[in-house]
Amino acid sequence: MKYLVVLLLLLVPVVVFVGYELDNRDIKNGRILYKQQCASCHGTNLEGQPNWQRIGPDGIFPAPPHDASGHTWHHDTRFLFDYTKRGGKALLEARGVTVAKSGMPGFGNALADDEIHDILAYIRSTWPERIQNIQAGRNPGQKR
Numbered sequence: 238m239k240y241l242v243v244l245l246l247l248l249v250p251v252v253v254f255v256g257y258e259l260d261n262r263d264i265k266n267g268r269i270l271y272k273q274q275c276a277s278c279h280g281t282n283l284e285g286q287p288n289w290q291r292i293g294p295d296g297i298f299p300a301p302p303h304d305a306s307g308h309t310w311h312h313d314t315r316f317l318f319d320y321t322k323r324g325g326k327a328l329l330e331a332r333g334v335t336v337a338k339s340g341m342p343g344f345g346n347a348l349a350d351d352e353i354h355d356i357l358a359y360i361r362s363t364w365p366e367r368i369q370n371i372q373a374g375r376n377p378g379q380k381r
């Protein structure tokens with residue numbers, strides 16, 4: 238019994254720290270920052286650019302939508318965060334993708350880490366609950 242109490246006490250901090258990264262974010266701030274930094278390419282209503290699935294003559298994909306019709310929710314939060322912070326070029330190179338150039342700039346200098354998370358939380362808040370839950374489930378080690 239004594240061991241059980243000790244064990245439970247040890248578990249408490251773990252549960253607190255393993256929160257889902259996009260919970261309890263400032264969604265209002267994320268919305269404002271999205272309009273300022275992302276909407277010019279990804280669309281005011283997160284609709285993306287036309288024909289976003291087809292690579293352009295310049296070897297660059299148009300910006301994909303961030304609403305539920307796109308593939309943003311197919312990715313785990315770490316990937317979305319890194320893609321936004323470091324930009325597509327660095328991420329594609331790191332994964333050995335050479336067929337496409339990237340049109341996605343890195344925002345590591347323009348935005349703080351918390352601001353990037355606020356933006357991602359805003360994007361996520363526009364998805365239906367079912368899709369929010371699927372995306373949350375793609376984050377190993379992060380409990381909801």
Ligand code: HEC
Binds near residue numbers: 321
């Ligand atoms: C100059 C245009 C441009 C701006 C501004 C821009 N993006 Fe992108 N983004 C792109 C393009 C183009 C892609 C497609 C992939 C590529 O080219 O690397 C992309 C891809 C992405 C992806 C990976 C694909 C996905 O949906 O999972 C994420 C995440 C992303 N952008 C987030 C953001 C966020 C957040 C902002 C604002 C802070 C932003 N982008 C601003 C052009 C832009």
